[in-house]
Amino acid sequence: MLNNQLLGVLPFAHSLLTSAVQPGDTVVDATIGNGHDTLVLAKLVGETGVVIGCDIQASALTSTEARLQKAGLDKQVSLFQIGHEKLATLPLFVNSTIAAAIFNLGYLPGGDKGVTTTGKTTIAAIEQLFNRLKQGGLIVLVVYHGHPQGKKEKNELLAYVESLPQEKAHAATYQFINQKNDPPFVVAIEKRAKFHL
Numbered sequence: 001m002l003n004n005q006l007l008g009v010l011p012f013a014h015s016l017l018t019s020a021v022q023p024g025d026t027v028v029d030a031t032i033g034n035g036h037d038t039l040v041l042a043k044l045v046g047e048t049g050v051v052i053g054c055d056i057q058a059s060a061l062t063s064t065e066a067r068l069q070k071a072g073l074d075k076q077v078s079l080f081q082i083g084h085e086k087l088a089t090l091p092l093f094v095n096s097t098i099a100a101a102i103f104n105l106g107y108l109p110g111g112d113k114g115v116t117t118t119g120k121t122t123i124a125a126i127e128q129l130f131n132r133l134k135q136g137g138l139i140v141l142v143v144y145h146g147h148p149q150g151k152k153e154k155n156e157l158l159a160y161v162e163s164l165p166q167e168k169a170h171a172a173t174y175q176f177i178n179q180k181n182d183p184p185f186v187v188a189i190e191k192r193a194k195f196h197l
Contacts (some may be wrong), residue, residue, distance in 0.1 A: 025044075027050070027051055033072070033109065038064050042073035051076055052087075057081075063077065064079060097132060101140070102141075105142065119160075
């Protein structure tokens with residue numbers, strides 16, 4: 001059996017995080033969902049690092065806490081029931097330099113499909129993160145656009161990212177272009193210099 005040479009979207013997103021995060025770093029999971037990315041980040045930062053995680057749904061915090069406790073990786077993670085557009089209200093965030101952040105856009109798998117991320121809140125969160133991001137730091141977004149709000153968010157997000165000045169940020173996408181049913185894709189933003197958006 002032949003192994004796939006191209007990474008799937010989530011493994012690719014995690015490979016970007018692995019390249020950007022070192023033990024002891026502070027990182028953000030801007031949409032913790034069921035805690036899969038939070039767990040990856042907790043492993044990457046190790047016991048001396050910090051993971052800041054947020055989600056507006058209480059059920060996301062509950063499932064993420066359980067996943068982290070089961071893995072013994074809950075000590076370095078601080079979870080907050082807020083929308084990611086409110087990151088700048090958290091002293092832990094404001095007083096940190098961020099190495100990387102990840103978003104899984106759309107709705108909580110297994111949750112209420114009427115509760116989704118939006119272009120407005122996602123862009124606000126990106127701007128707050130970029131201003132705290134270290135030089136060479138990454139913001140990774142996994143874009144799920146197979147629903148009406150997701151299509152709107154995708155269009156708003158891509159228009160915003162494409163407008164970023166190249167002297168401030170590198171921006172790229174990773175996607176499969178011959179798959180059916182609106183497959184998710186990755187948008188990555190790398191901070192090039194000490195600029196604010």
